[in-house]
Amino acid sequence: MDEGGRVVLRGSDPLEVCEEVVARGLHPEGVDVDTGTRVLPLVLDDRNHLLTWIRLYSRCLAARSLLLAGAADRCMWEIEAALIAAADPPCFLDEVYLAELVQLLRSAQRAILAGETDIEHHGPYVAVTMAENLCATRMIRREVHQDRRQYPRT
Numbered sequence: 007m008d009e010g011g012r013v014v015l016r017g018s019d020p021l022e023v024c025e026e027v028v029a030r031g032l033h034p035e036g037v038d039v040d041t042g043t044r045v046l047p048l049v050l051d052d053r054n055h056l057l058t059w060i061r062l063y064s065r066c067l068a069a070r071s072l073l074l075a076g077a078a079d080r081c082m083w084e085i086e087a088a089l090i091a092a093a094d095p096p097c098f099l100d101e102v103y104l105a106e107l108v109q110l111l112r113s114a115q116r117a118i119l120a121g122e123t124d125i126e127h128h129g130p131y132v133a134v135t136m137a138e139n140l141c142a143t144r145m146i147r148r149e150v151h152q153d154r155r156q157y158p159r160t
Contacts, residue, residue: 013030013036014038014039015039016039023098024099034048041098047096047097049098055096062092062107062141063145066111066141069111070134073123078118081130081134082118082119088107092104092107092108092111100144107137117130
């Protein structure tokens with residue numbers, strides 16, 4: 007279906023949607039995905055998208071630092087703030103990465119609630135560090151993509 011110069015595809019499985027985009031020769035930035043509950047752009051390439059990942063990264067960094075400092079209650083506050091921010095994906099394909107991020111943050115949250123708050127417990131620290139690295143990877147990947155568009159290889 008074509009709406010306002012954009013193509014709307016229906017589906018909820020990222021692999022199937024991407025395969026259809028490739029099969030039809032569509033440009034990913036011109037595709038919206040109707041998941042049945044809402045319509046999201048397939049991908050985003052704008053400042054707000056980058057800011058979402060920067061915000062998530064800063065929450066994970068703060069949570070990790072607070073956990074190391076022994077401020078488990080403040081760490082939990084940062085984790086909860088990150089979970090709220092991750093609940094609203096800016097685009098369809100980010101849902102996959104945000105689901106992984108939420109899983110890592112929930113794992114850290116459960117461990118902290120179980121009393122794993124000192125330096126002897128590696129579980130919550132590792133989970134928050136992995137969440138932080140996931141956010142950093144998403145930011146770097148986006149910026150590398152931007153650089154390639156601005157400065158194509160010759």
